[in-house]
Amino acid sequence: MTLTVPFGRAEIEAIIPHRDPFLLIDEVVELVPGVRVAARKHLTGDEWWWPGHFPEKPVMPGVLTVEAIAQCGAVAVLAEEANRGKLAFFAGIDDVKFKRMVEPGDTLDLVCEIVALRGPIGKGKGTAHVGGELACSGTLTFFVGDAP
Numbered sequence: 001m002t003l004t005v006p007f008g009r010a011e012i013e014a015i016i017p018h019r020d021p022f023l024l025i026d027e028v029v030e031l032v033p034g035v036r037v038a039a040r041k042h043l044t045g046d047e048w049w050w051p052g053h054f055p056e057k058p059v060m061p062g063v064l065t066v067e068a069i070a071q072c073g074a075v076a077v078l079a080e081e082a083n084r085g086k087l088a089f090f091a092g093i094d095d096v097k098f099k100r101m102v103e104p105g106d107t108l109d110l111v112c113e114i115v116a117l118r119g120p121i122g123k124g125k126g127t128a129h130v131g132g133e134l135a136c137s138g139t140l141t142f143f144v145g146d147a148p
Helices: 009-015 060-079
Strands: 027-032 036-043 086-098 109-120 121-130 133-146
Touching: 009 027, 009 060, 027 060, 036 060, 060 086, 060 109, 060 121, 060 133, 109 133
Parallel strands: none
Antiparallel strands: 027 036, 036 109, 086 133, 109 121, 121 133
16 A cells, blocks of 8 residues: 555545544644654544533543544554554553643644554654644553454
8 A cells, every 4th residue: 555645534544443433533644654653633523522521611531632642653553564454552651741631623733753663562652732732742552463
């Protein structure tokens, strides 16, 4: 598969197994397979979590921001030819910090750089920004395994 950036959900779904309502990236704007990826999530306000988190002050749950960063990293890892058709699983989450709330109408600019890879285990450093302002950062450890 040859990918030309930017690309959208159809190409993302050809790389990672996530689907609505749990696919948390809309477009990939930069990709070096196995090395680095930059992606975006446009938050329309229609996403499933807003009514319950929180009714009076809608805020994207922090765990979903971390998941969006992880999905971004999964694109980098699973876009590599050797990992096509495999799955990327969380193996650890370290040093996660939340710096600002993510609200309806925001666009999450996501970046994940793969900083270590040894066999099926790797680490990625990721960030989520809104309007150039850091919203979340952390280090994610992952395991690449075979799909069922």
